[in-house]
Amino acid sequence: MFRPVCKSTNFHPKLWLAAMALLILYGPQLHAQDWFKTETSSGADRIRIAVANFKPISADAQTSSVKGTFDATLYSDLASAGIFDIVSKSLAPQSSPGTPAEINLQQWSADPASAAMVAFGNLGVEGGRLVANGFLFDAKNTQYPQVLAKQYNEDPSEESARQIAHRFADEIIFRLGGGVPGISETKIYYVKMGGGNKEIWEMDYDGANQHAITHLGTVTLSPRVAPDNSRLAFSSLGREGFQIRVYSLLLGRMVNFAAAGGTNLSPAWAPNGKELAYSSSRSGDPEIWIADINGGLARRITSFRGPDVSPVYNPRTGSQIAWISGRTGLPQLYIMDTDGSGVTRMTDGGYATSPSWSPNGQFLTFAWNRKYGPGAPGGQDIYVMEVATKKWIQLTHDGGRCDFPSWSPDGRHITYANTADGRPEHMKIWTMLSDGTQKRALTGPGADMPNWSWK
Amino acid sequence: MVSSLPLPPRQRTLDEGVLTSEKPSPAPVTAKEKTEPPPTPKELAIPTKVSKPVKTAEKPTPEPPKHVQPAPPQPTKAVTGETAGIRIAQATMQLKNGTASVSVEDRTFGSRFAYYVNIVNRKVAQNWYTQEADPRASEGKRVTIIFDINRDGIPSNVRIGTRSGSPSLDTSAIRALQRVQDEGFGPLPQGDHITVEYSFDYRQQ
Numbered sequence: 318m319f320r321p322v323c324k325s326t327n328f329h330p331k332l333w334l335a336a337m338a339l340l341i342l343y344g345p346q347l348h349a350q351d352w353f354k355t356e357t358s359s360g361a362d363r364i365r366i367a368v369a370n371f372k373p374i375s376a377d378a379q380t381s382s383v384k385g386t387f388d389a390t391l392y393s394d395l396a397s398a399g400i401f402d403i404v405s406k407s408l409a410p411q412s413s414p415g416t417p418a419e420i421n422l423q424q425w426s427a428d429p430a431s432a433a434m435v436a437f438g439n440l441g442v443e444g445g446r447l448v449a450n451g452f453l454f455d456a457k458n459t460q461y462p463q464v465l466a467k468q469y470n471e472d473p474s475e476e477s478a479r480q481i482a483h484r485f486a487d488e489i490i491f492r493l494g495g496g497v498p499g500i501s502e503t504k505i506y507y508v509k510m511g512g513g514n515k516e517i518w519e520m521d522y523d524g525a526n527q528h529a530i531t532h533l534g535t536v537t538l539s540p541r542v543a544p545d546n547s548r549l550a551f552s553s554l555g556r557e558g559f560q561i562r563v564y565s566l567l568l569g570r571m572v573n574f575a576a577a578g579g580t581n582l583s584p585a586w587a588p589n590g591k592e593l594a595y596s597s598s599r600s601g602d603p604e605i606w607i608a609d610i611n612g613g614l615a616r617r618i619t620s621f622r623g624p625d626v627s628p629v630y631n632p633r634t635g636s637q638i639a640w641i642s643g644r645t646g647l648p649q650l651y652i653m654d655t656d657g658s659g660v661t662r663m664t665d666g667g668y669a670t671s672p673s674w675s676p677n678g679q680f681l682t683f684a685w686n687r688k689y690g691p692g693a694p695g696g697q698d699i700y701v702m703e704v705a706t707k708k709w710i711q712l713t714h715d716g717g718r719c720d721f722p723s724w725s726p727d728g729r730h731i732t733y734a735n736t737a738d739g740r741p742e743h744m745k746i747w748t749m750l751s752d753g754t755q756k757r758a759l760t761g762p763g764a765d766m767p768n769w770s771w772k
Numbered sequence: 773m774v775s776s777l778p779l780p781p782r783q784r785t786l787d788e789g790v791l792t793s794e795k796p797s798p799a800p801v802t803a804k805e806k807t808e809p810p811p812t813p814k815e816l817a818i819p820t821k822v823s824k825p826v827k828t829a830e831k832p833t834p835e836p837p838k839h840v841q842p843a844p845p846q847p848t849k850a851v852t853g854e855t856a857g858i859r860i861a862q863a864t865m866q867l868k869n870g871t872a873s874v875s876v877e878d879r880t881f882g883s884r885f886a887y888y889v890n891i892v893n894r895k896v897a898q899n900w901y902t903q904e905a906d907p908r909a910s911e912g913k914r915v916t917i918i919f920d921i922n923r924d925g926i927p928s929n930v931r932i933g934t935r936s937g938s939p940s941l942d943t944s945a946i947r948a949l950q951r952v953q954d955e956g957f958g959p960l961p962q963g964d965h966i967t968v969e970y971s972f973d974y975r976q977q
Contacts, residue, residue: 364894399779400779434887455886455887457886458883458886458887460883461883461884461885461886464887464961491958492887492891492958493887493891493958494958495891495894495895495925495952495955495956495957495958496924496925496955496956496957496958496959497778497955497958677778677954677955680777701777727778728777728778729778729779750779751777751778751779752777752779
């Protein structure tokens, strides 16, 4: 570490050293004594990143169409990552550099773009293959600017252009986001209403590529995908009432899960993928049961009067379950160990439903109507609670009824269902950052109960 | 609590507005209207006679003679690290309560992968909760933490390099590193480990 030796008159020497180091490093940004701080951010700021339009390396019609998809996908992935301050395309320089030799970094680091990082590259269809070269450069480091260089080679189609953009965006987010893998390739499973039935559908995390998974011709609820993305568990209405059923995404067909008496709802995968917790009323009262993934060896965890539903494992440890219990009247949020001990009530009143545990195990998100009753103010909104302190924050406000929050695997996003006018057929799936900002709808009306895949 | 969500911190909402504040705004102070007593004749100032200023013609100032500036002498020494353009393996970040600066022992790593040094700095700064330090005891103090980052970006072997003299400040700095230990900084771009020296300067606003 470089330390200038300066004799100051009336200064604490260490403070003076720190000030000198500051002055040398960020000379143009601040002057040692007379700078002031305008409280725009209370902590460290976010990385400002610019995305150049990729340069086409071949001039056919297919290249220009996949290039449009690629540019739009890459930009929206980075903009919705939650860790960047993205340079708007209107502020970025007009040029689209294709290779490291073509980029003029000063152009990007200067006003108005003033980017700290630039993502750029080229793509085109060559010999029947879609080839893309992506680069990430540190615009402030003129000596060694390159942070990342990636090459992709795929079948030429819109879909693979989107996949390449997702993978490149994830690579950037992984490097600059401090080791948290990006979520651009994750999926959201949800319930789609149509024709009197409810089926399970799948879409990309950004709402693209929506398609059906099940064709059971009945009412199917609460899809939950396995931690390894191999199976999908849900609750489906059949001849024996609501039963837990499992669909294999690898085989593309239903696989066995032993039926039980009563109403069986809301399955939840253990993070090791070897057990399922769900709510079953085979003993007369809805209680939490845990079974293996074939439905065998079922054991009861709760034994209280009143319904116990919507279990969810702590994904970090796998040794705790959060669930909703009506043992004291209105449904409240509780947590317990997976053997049924250590029951702790988390909410102090109101009407709480559908918890989801954050990937780092620190937070719970759930839907909560804090002042439940006729004529009570407020409505059902999404809340986040810190498990250790039971402190909570409200993420949605006055947007109509919200329900079914689900964390993304990076812990930075939450997807949820919202209906602006309260009618269930107008339910849409939304996504937001886990501090409640950047809300946007992913689907049209008629979509409900989203579940974010584990990876 | 919002600050411990794995997202960068955001701007705080203004708490002074009438609509956003929980506190009722203070009622305006009303004073009784007072009438001025009529001035006594002695207090009335006698107006002085206004005289026009004397106009003087503007004299053109002669232009100073042009001198040729002597060229600054060329430095006879080799360029040292003080010049701009050479990056030092250090990054400093201003925070609400103080400064966080990081430096790596391997000088070439710091210049080659300046972005990684910045990420380390940013991530630790985000997880340093300055309210954990006692503001009176820690004012103006500086603690230096030394730790290693392994190939996967996980910090380990966290130890105090220089104590600040304020135990709560030392603990808050150690805790900042412990919060990062779960997910780390992301994989190292080069090498299998690197030693980092991280300084926390506490300064009350």
